[in-house]
Amino acid sequence: MSAKIKRYETTLAALGLGVIAFGVWNVVKYLIYFILGVNDQTAENTSASSINATTVYYIVYGIVFVLLLIELALRLFIGISARSEGLGKKSRKAYIVLSAFIIILELISFHFDIVSLTDRSSEFIDSLTAVLIDITSIAALVWLIVVSIKLKRAKKQIENGGEI
Amino acid sequence: MQKDFHYYATYCAAYLAGYTHSECLEICYSAQFVDLCSATLLSKLKAPREAATTQLQLELADANTDLIGIQNITRIWSSFHFLPRDLYAEKKGCSRRYLRKYRLICGPNGDLLIDTVNLAKGGSLQAAGVAMHVLADTWAHMYFAGTPSLVINNTNRYFTEIIEDENGVTERRVTFKHSRSARDDFENSVYTNSLYQASENSIMNLGHGRAGHIPDYSFIKYKYLPSWGDYEETVKDNREDYFKAFCQMLYALKYLKGEVESFEKETYDTDSVAPYESEIREILSKRQGEDGACLDWKAFGEKLSGEKIPDFDIDAYQSEYTDAPEHEKDATFLGKFFIAALRQKSMVTNKIFKSKNILAGISVDIKEKGFRGIKAYFALVEQKRKESRK
Numbered sequence: 001m002s003a004k005i006k007r008y009e010t011t012l013a014a015l016g017l018g019v020i021a022f023g024v025w026n027v028v029k030y031l032i033y034f035i036l037g038v039n040d041q042t043a044e045n046t047s048a049s050s051i052n053a054t055t056v057y058y059i060v061y062g063i064v065f066v067l068l069l070i071e072l073a074l075r076l077f078i079g080i081s082a083r084s085e086g087l088g089k090k091s092r093k094a095y096i097v098l099s100a101f102i103i104i105l106e107l108i109s110f111h112f113d114i115v116s117l118t119d120r121s122s123e124f125i126d127s128l129t130a131v132l133i134d135i136t137s138i139a140a141l142v143w144l145i146v147v148s149i150k151l152k153r154a155k156k157q158i159e160n161g162g163e164i
Numbered sequence: 165m166q167k168d169f170h171y172y173a174t175y176c177a178a179y180l181a182g183y184t185h186s187e188c189l190e191i192c193y194s195a196q197f198v199d200l201c202s203a204t205l206l207s208k209l210k211a212p213r214e215a216a217t218t219q220l221q222l223e224l225a226d227a228n229t230d231l232i233g234i235q236n237i238t239r240i241w242s243s244f245h246f247l248p249r250d251l252y253a254e255k256k257g258c259s260r261r262y263l264r265k266y267r268l269i270c271g272p273n274g275d276l277l278i279d280t281v282n283l284a285k286g287g288s289l290q291a292a293g294v295a296m297h298v299l300a301d302t303w304a305h306m307y308f309a310g311t312p313s314l315v316i317n318n319t320n321r322y323f324t325e326i327i328e329d330e331n332g333v334t335e336r337r338v339t340f341k342h343s344r345s346a347r348d349d350f351e352n353s354v355y356t357n358s359l360y361q362a363s364e365n366s367i368m369n370l371g372h373g374r375a376g377h378i379p380d381y382s383f384i385k386y387k388y389l390p391s392w393g394d395y396e397e398t399v400k401d402n403r404e405d406y407f408k409a410f411c412q413m414l415y416a417l418k419y420l421k422g423e424v425e426s427f428e429k430e431t432y433d434t435d436s437v438a439p440y441e442s443e444i445r446e447i448l449s450k451r452q453g454e455d456g457a458c459l460d461w462k463a464f465g466e467k468l469s470g471e472k473i474p475d476f477d478i479d480a481y482q483s484e485y486t487d488a489p490e491h492e493k494d495a496t497f498l499g500k501f502f503i504a505a506l507r508q509k510s511m512v513t514n515k516i517f518k519s520k521n522i523l524a525g526i527s528v529d530i531k532e533k534g535f536r537g538i539k540a541y542f543a544l545v546e547q548k549r550k551e552s553r554k
Contacts, residue, residue, distance in 0.1 A: 003394060003395035003396050003397075004395070006322060006389065006395040007394075007395045010320070010395070087321070
């Protein structure tokens with residue numbers, strides 16, 4: 001097995017873990033926000049005659065939490081599949097498509113974080129941290145796709161009797 | 165390497181080099197003692213702690229891994245067990261910090277090996293024993309460095325044993341476990357190694373800990389990816405390497421005895437070994453642990469000399485040292501060993517320091533600067549004065 005393939009496999013396995021870690025971080029961060037009551041603007045946005053503000057608060061947080069769990073599940077699938085391939089086992093290639101999908105979601109989140117950073121709607125440090133984490137997460141996912149494709153090509157080249 | 169090679173095989177090599185039975189025992193005892201002379205033992209003997217040639221697991225567990233701690237560790241392990249092959253090796257695209265560690269990678273036939281053997285020339289039998297331990301370990305421990313470093317000494321899942329037997333050649337993936345009490349399972353390639361620690365300077369990443377005792381088994385042939393190797397596979401055939409180590413030890417011992425004019429790299433006394441080659445290779449290839457290998461080498465050594473080789477006894481010379489008056493301690497067996505150890509450590513540390521590498525600490529050239537440094541090393545200055553008076 002060539003040195004390049006081993007390098008790609010090792011990188012892929014590490015990136016798989018990284019993708020999972022970012023997904024876990026998103027959930028943990030959200031739970032911390034919920035517990036500390038950060039960004040609690042629901043009370044300001046509901047009028048006195050509308051439904052109970054606390055109920056809205058919980059519903060909104062609940063929906064977002066479920067969405068985050070769905071995202072975490074997708075990231076787990078991506079991470080475990082990438083890691084599996086990195087360890088030389090078989091894995092489903094669907095994780096590459098899902099990675100692209102997560103990148104799109106991350107780009108949307110990134111856009112809103114940039115807006116938040118520029119219009120100072122929340123703490124500067126919080127917004128800046130969110131931006132940096134988003135950039136890192138996107139970079140990890142892009143890199144994962146690139147390495148996965150390179151690995152596939154390298155293995156094909158070896159199968160066809162070529163040298164890398 | 166373990167007792168089978170350091171004690172018994174060294175005895176055999178010394179006997180074939182022409183030493184008498186008692187001289188062989190002194191040499192091989194000293195060679196094995198390098199693996200046991202810890203600061204704890206030296207404290208017990210009230211001997212200079214700077215003469216330590218190894219560190220016990222408990223000592224390592226207590227050791228700091230700040231710069232001073234790293235230097236203390238590196239000084240011992242690089243001087244006696246992982247002699248660097250090339251202190252001026254180059255590697256493109258790496259930082260100076262990485263390069264310092266890269267240059268400490270152990271390997272046979274380096275310039276430091278020539279210096280080690282020459283240092284023992286004209287010295288005591290204990291010095292010869294120390295030199296033989298260092299020489300032998302350059303073969304077993306090659307590709308690892310005597311400094312705690314994840315980026316140099318780590319191993320990963322690409323670790324395969326290559327088994328050559330009557331069925332042909334088979335490869336079996338090595339499984340590493342972390343059970344200190346469990347014995348290595350040779351039949352299923354299950355070995356114990358040190359725990360993975362992501363910290364660069366963790367003690368777990370010292371020497372060949374991440375490969376367990378595999379480098380110390382003479383029968384094993386394996387391939388793996390050294391951390392420093394850029395994912396290039398390295399094959400290590402211990403049977404061949406240990407045989408070369410034996411032949412080179414024989415050659416070095418003949419040089420120390422005065423039968424050979426100079427000690428050169430890449431030179432092995434295969435002619436003297438030839439009548440016993442098949443027997444030696446059989447011992448080296450036998451798939452067994454240290455105890456079995458010791459018995460085989462002992463039997464071979466006793467057959468060679470016709471004399472009984474006593475089992476290694478760490479207490480053998482301790483009372484001689486502790487009972488001796490202060491001014492006579494250096495003339496005792498252990499006293500001579502400590503002097504030899506201090507000289508070896510001093511020489512290697514100096515060479516590493518002169519290569520602009522601070523990992524083994526600072527070394528002062530006594531000839532240029534006069535004596536400055538740890539009091540224990542003053543014994544070397546005194547020794548030099550005594551020798552020049554003679």
